[in-house]
Amino acid sequence: MAVDRAEVRACRQCIERTGRTWDSPRPDTPPPSAVGGQRKRQFTGGYGRKGKSGRDIMMRDVEELVVDFSQRIKVAREERGWDQRQFARSAAERINVIQRIESGKPAPDDIMRKIGKLLEIELFVTRQESTPVVRSVPGQGMTLGDLVDISKMRSDDSR
Numbered sequence: 805m806a807v808d809r810a811e812v813r814a815c816r817q818c819i820e821r822t823g824r825t826w827d828s829p830r831p832d833t834p835p836p837s838a839v840g841g842q843r844k845r846q847f848t849g850g851y852g853r854k855g856k857s858g859r860d861i862m863m864r865d866v867e868e869l870v871v872d873f874s875q876r877i878k879v880a881r882e883e884r885g886w887d888q889r890q891f892a893r894s895a896a897e898r899i900n901v902i903q904r905i906e907s908g909k910p911a912p913d914d915i916m917r918k919i920g921k922l923l924e925i926e927l928f929v930t931r932q933e934s935t936p937v938v939r940s941v942p943g944q945g946m947t948l949g950d951l952v953d954i955s956k957m958r959s960d961d962s963r
Contacts, residue, residue, distance in 0.1 A: 812948065820873050823959075869916060872919045874908045881906075889930035895922055 870876065881891045888906070892899040894916060905911050905919070913928075920927035 805909065812952075814948075814952075818949070818952065824957050862887075867909055867930050870927055870929055873916065873927050874906050875908065876907050876925050876927065878917060880925045884923070895919055 881888070885892065886890075888902050889899055892902045895902070897915065897919075901911055901915065905916075910916060911919075916927050
């Protein structure tokens with residue numbers, strides 16, 4: 805499918821989500837006749853759409869780090885009267901990790917969850933998969949999904 809004048813390979817669900825149509829299967833998919841008249845199951849080692857529960861894992865709600873996480877952490881730390889060194893010791897993290905987080909650079913989710921629990925603050929919000937998001941976290945680029953969402957919003961605005 806074409807997104808902002810670029811050809812993008814996408815799964816059927818992503819194509820349908822953008823309101824486009826599924827033209828044809830991927831060109832590298834052999835036709836049924838090429839495998840003896842019957843289509844054999846191919847294992848790519850990639851995303852299989854179904855989780856252990858049998859539900860489509862792409863349709864679940866998504867937990868996302870709040871945009872103002874660094875400010876929330878700094879305010880909560882200061883309310884407890886801790887400097888960065890004391891906070892790092894309490895969180896069992898290095899002080900440079902705390903400094904990076906407070907400057908707006910997110911750490912891995914497990915560290916962010918530990919800090920949220922220690923400070924008793926919410927650092928993650930649940931959003932529906934279909935909610936368009938524009939990344940605003942410094943140092944974190946946009947994903948193809950973000951680009952598709954922005955493209956869809958632009959096309960809706962031009963109507």
